[in-house]
Amino acid sequence: MLSIIVAVAKNNVIGRNNELIWHIPEDLKRFKEITTGKTIIMGRNTFFSLGRVLPNREHVVLTHLKEEVSDDPQVTTVYSLDDLQKYIDDEEENFVIGGAMMYKTLMPYANKMYITEIDEEFEGDAFFPEIDKSKWEITQKVxxxxxxxxxxxxxxxxxVRK
Ligand SMILES: NC(=O)c1ccc[n+]([C@@H]2O[C@H](COP(=O)([O-])OP(=O)(O)OC[C@H]3O[C@@H](n4cnc5c(N)ncnc54)[C@H](OP(=O)(O)O)[C@@H]3O)[C@@H](O)[C@H]2O)c1
Structure with a gap:
């Protein structure tokens, strides 16, 4: 199954100039707790924005480029949405970690979303898609x-998807 994990500002902004805008160490700690030991799926921009391979996680990076994005054994490069089908069908929880393009494309295939909602507006150029409230219900808010x-x-x- 696919889950989405993201931090979103009040105006749906998630990034600017291919970087995160805010720094919330507590949220990064939670991201680490939730994703460690799991597979994290991302677009090429987010992979390069991370700047490094995150320990103890399998990385799957989507790109149209016909070359591998990294020679690190923890990184698998995939070239089309079809290559992601096995992560969608998997009984394991696999995490879509961004960015904007990936969230938009993969939200229809996700069953769960871990969203850090920041009660603040930021200027940015990358946005999280609107959540269709008829399809999703909030099961926890902390x-x-x-x-x-x-x-x-x-x-x-x-x-959680209704
Ligand atoms: N706030 C958060 O939680 C959070 C989390 C992650 C990222 N972000 C932010 O999001 C922004 C990046 O988002 P983004 O939309 O620019 O980039 P992205 O979604 O990370 O990556 C987009 C790239 O993925 C590849 N791709 C996407 N769909 C594809 C498909 N169907 N087939 C093949 N390749 C495909 C393409 O790479 P090619 O160009 O190589 O073909 C595309 O250019 C940054 O500002 C980042 O900081 C925020």
């Missing part, structure tokens, strides 16, 4: 820790 290091109001919201 307020995130706000302090000097995590300077925003935000909540961890879990959506």
């Amino acid at each position: 307020k995130g820790l706000k302090d000097d290091k995590n300077p925003y109001d935000y909540s961890y919201v879990t959506y």
Whole structure:
């Protein structure tokens, strides 16, 4: 199965200039907890925006380029949506970690979404798609820790496909 994990601003912004805009260490810690030991699926832009291979996770990177994006054994390059079918059919939970293009394309195939909703608007050029509330229900909403290091109001919201 596919799950989506993302941090989204109030105005649906998720990034700018191929980078994250905000820094919320608590959210990054949670991302690590949820995805460690799992397969993470991403578009080529997000892979290069990470800047490194994340430990203890299998990376699957989608691109139209006919070359591998990395020679790291933890990274598999795939070239079409058909190559993702096995991750959709899998009983294991596999995570779509971005970016905008991947979320838009793969949301119809996802069954669960872990969304960090940041109660703030940001200027950006990458957006999370609208969530069709008739198709998704919120099963959990937990307020995130706000302090000097995590300077925003935000909540961890879990959506499950109805
Ligand atoms: N806030 C968050 O949680 C979060 C998480 C992740 C990313 N982001 C942000 O999202 C932004 C990046 O998003 P993005 O939309 O620009 O890029 P992206 O979704 O990461 O990658 C897009 C690329 O993926 C490849 N691709 C997509 N669909 C494909 C298909 N059907 N077949 C083959 N290849 C395909 C293409 O690569 P080729 O050009 O190589 O063909 C395409 O250019 C950045 O600002 C990043 O910081 C935010």
